[in-house]
Amino acid sequence: MPELPEVEALAGFLRERLVGRVVDSVEIGAISALKTYDPQPGALRGLSVTAVHRHGKFIDLDADGLHLIFHLARGGWLRWNDTAVKTMLKPGKSPLALRVRFTPRLDDEDDESTPGFDLTEAGTKKRLAIYVVKAPGQVPGIATLGPDPLAESFTQEVFAGILRGQRQQIKGLLRDQSVIAGVGNAYSDEVLHVARMSPFAIAAKLDDEQVGTLYEALQNTLRSAVSAASGKPAKELKDAKRAGLAVHARTGQECPVCGDVVREVSFADSSLQYCATCQTGGKVLADRRMSRLLK
Template sequence: MPELPEITALTDFLDERLSGARLTRFVLPSAFALKVADVPPESLVGRTVESVGRRGKFLVFEIAPEAPQDGDSAGPLYLIVNFAKAGWLTLSDKQPRDDATAAGGYFAAQLGFSNNGHDFGITLSDAGTWKGLAIFIVRQPAEVHGIAELGPDPLDPGFGLDEFSRLFTHRQQLKGLLKNQKLMAGIGNAYSDEILHAAKLSPVAAASSLGPDAVERIFTTMKDILLGAVQEFSGKEPSELKQAKKASMRVHGRTGEPCPVCGDTVREIAFVGTSLQYCPTCQTNGEILAKRGSSGD
């Protein structure tokens, strides 16, 4: 699933090209991906994109209101995308064709844009067996349930060690705490593995068992890894971001490979539909972990 660093890079890339663009096309092959629509999707055509932003793992297009009529001062609309586990987008420098298809033959939506004489096309697609990509058209981002429940953004300058430390009263396992979007927004399976490995902490340790030094270490590590990834991915084409993320991983997705820090073998705990990776020497004092509950515990 796309996480904070690549969504941030994607947001910046799209905002630079689409801010001020006119939406010229909005095609939904079916209503499956459209979860909420305060207005008909086709009513967005002709409106202007004011900005492209991010809320947690959600991509947010702010769409300018129509020209006011009879004193009506309607506010903007928000086109919001949650990529889920296997969703992503492709961007082209031309309008999408009527017969265009995404990789694998499935796309959730196609959008066309025109900005200062330049055309752009976006295809939203989902490569998963279960299609989880979701589209919302709302008057306020908080109308999307997942956004309304988001915790603070870990890269928000106002999110400091004191606020972070208050999360560690939970008995939740560290892996689950970092992934819990209600506690912090934007970290998923991959970066929780990377943060815990770099901080030399077990993914199944109870958050409430950590002392102040360990909490500060994980806080500093989290900031460093996320900021470093955002900087590394900045300016990359959307088509490059997934591979860039995969190449940057030290333990996540590297089961059976040597740990780049100590050389021990990276191990895995598999759950239904997901898994976690860790280094026994770096993180668990050599203990080989057995499956305990679920990865969100």
Template structure:
């Protein structure tokens, strides 16, 4: 699932090319991907893209209101939730081509003589990619319920400390979008490894110095990933993310810090990776540990 660093890099990449462009095409082969629409997708054609940004792990296109709209209505937002297996393909050479296989939507853009095309794809057996056309991003329930952005300057150590009151595994806390926005399975593994904390440690039992170490690791890992991914196109982001990981997705490989073997706990629909020496005092965690809270 795309997380804060690659969504940030993706939004920046698209904003540089599409800000000020005109939406020339909106092809929606199946209505199932469109969850909310305050106006029809077709009515967006001809409008100007003001910017591309993100909210947590959601991609957001801000689109100028129609010329006849009341000024007070303001711009619209086209929100994309990639879910587990969604992503996009970007082209600036062959706009208007018919994609092969499943796609949720295809959008065309024209900007200062350059034509671009975005194809929203979903490779999962269950198609979770979702689109929303709303007046305010917070009309999307998932965005309205987001906790503070993990890299927001306002999200400081004091506020972070307030999250550690429940008997919840720290891995689950980091991934809970209602408590911290932007972190998923991959970067939570990396953050915990950098902080030298077990993924099944109970949040409310952590000592203050461990919480501070986790906070610093969260900020450093995410910002470092953003810096590393900056300027890369959509086709480069996922491979670059995978290559940068120290423990996530590295089951059976050597930990780059201590040389121990990276271990895995697999459970329904996903898995986590960790280093016993770095994170659990050498203990190999039981499979059932990942599901407890």
């Protein structure tokens, strides 16, 4: 799943290429992915792209005040075409969920390019979501977002206030979009590894030093990942993300810090990875799914 760094890079990629262009057409390939019905997607046709924003893991194309917003979820991705594909989408016939085409830039008489992008979704669980709204706050997932961890206003004091009184395990809290926007399974693993903290630590029990360490780990991990992803073409972002991960999705490999083996705890539909030496004082966390199987 793309998280804050990849979504930020995608937003920048689209901003650079689309601001100043007019929407030529919008086609829906997966009706189930479209979560709004008024305005219709066709209402975007003829409008100029004035800005591209990120809200947590959502990307927002502002076209003269009408917003095309999408969330790529676990299996979704954006496929860019310097020259838009002319083939009309047939709903339900492929992994394609959305196709958008654009005209040449209005402010460049020499521009004859007609780019576009597709949104695709792999796998059987279809969670990619597309919205056409008059204001971003009309998207339920955006309306309930917590603060952005890279915003200037997100200080250590604000972070400490969020953790105060939270009886939740820190791994789950970091992933909770209503608490902190944009961090998912992968980067929560990475942040906790950098902070040398157990994913099962209780947020409210962290002392001031631990809160400070976790805050710095959150900031440094996300900012480094954003920097690494910035400027890369959309098609390269997945590989760039994998290359930068130290523990997430690296079960059985060596921890790059201490050389211990990276371990995993599995859940119903996800898993977390950690280093026992770096994060839990050598204690191996119980894999609850395996424990149930052994009973």
